[in-house]
Amino acid sequence: MVNPLSVSGLKVTLGATEVLHGVDLTVSRGETVALLGANGSGKTTLLRAALGLIPHVAGEVKLFDTPPTRFHEWSRIGYVPQHSQLQVLKATVIEMVRSGRLARRGVLRLQNLADKAAVTKALQVVRMSDLANRELTELSGGQRQRAVIARALAGEPELLLLDEPLAGLDMRSQEALAAILAELKAAGLTICMVLHELGPMKPLLDRSVVLREGNVIYSGQLAGGTYA
Numbered sequence: 001m002v003n004p005l006s007v008s009g010l011k012v013t014l015g016a017t018e019v020l021h022g023v024d025l026t027v028s029r030g031e032t033v034a035l036l037g038a039n040g041s042g043k044t045t046l047l048r049a050a051l052g053l054i055p056h057v058a059g060e061v062k063l064f065d066t067p068p069t070r071f072h073e074w075s076r077i078g079y080v081p082q083h084s085q086l087q088v089l090k091a092t093v094i095e096m097v098r099s100g101r102l103a104r105r106g107v108l109r110l111q112n113l114a115d116k117a118a119v120t121k122a123l124q125v126v127r128m129s130d131l132a133n134r135e136l137t138e139l140s141g142g143q144r145q146r147a148v149i150a151r152a153l154a155g156e157p158e159l160l161l162l163d164e165p166l167a168g169l170d171m172r173s174q175e176a177l178a179a180i181l182a183e184l185k186a187a188g189l190t191i192c193m194v195l196h197e198l199g200p201m202k203p204l205l206d207r208s209v210v211l212r213e214g215n216v217i218y219s220g221q222l223a224g225g226t227y228a
Helices: 043-050 093-099 113-125 141-154 171-186 199-204
Strands: 005-014 017-027 032-036 058-063 077-080 159-163 190-195 207-212 215-220
Touching (some): 017 058, 017 215, 032 043, 043 058, 043 159, 093 113, 113 141, 113 171, 141 171, 171 190, 171 199
Parallel strands (some): 032 190, 032 207, 077 159
Antiparallel strands (some): 005 017, 005 058, 207 215
């Protein structure tokens, strides 16, 4: 069976600093994995390097058995970046979610029934159908995070990657987000997320991978807590 994500011996250098030192990571189909570790441990770098957003100097990355440089089926992957990497434009929720279909339909083709159905379903999954026409600037942090996840889901991905999805959210919003991801997991979606703490995500996890100073120091089940 082809693994959605496979990383072997990955080394990443940012400036003059080697941030990842020969990291190995495999995420199997249907698995939910958390990348844990203190700030600066290399979690986000690993996720971004796996997507080809930053280069690696050694090692190998494969997305569905294909290196990122030759991977073209980007609709198979949904990516939710950190809040700090998001620029909230003057757009509505539904406009943002529709942009998640671009990997499937391209920029030039107009929306068809399949596109509209996927957008409608994504909004339903994240419980935001009633907020579809609300501007992003009017949303709470938790609502905005759900809108970004809906954008990722609109492409109907097989692998969902999330970078610190709980950051800045109150407990109620964290629990709402965990409930949504639990439903996606039950539907068979493969999920890999960067977390600082497990919180309400703990019951979802099949495995946790802990990084320290650019090295994987543990992979397996964890009791829970904060990994700073």
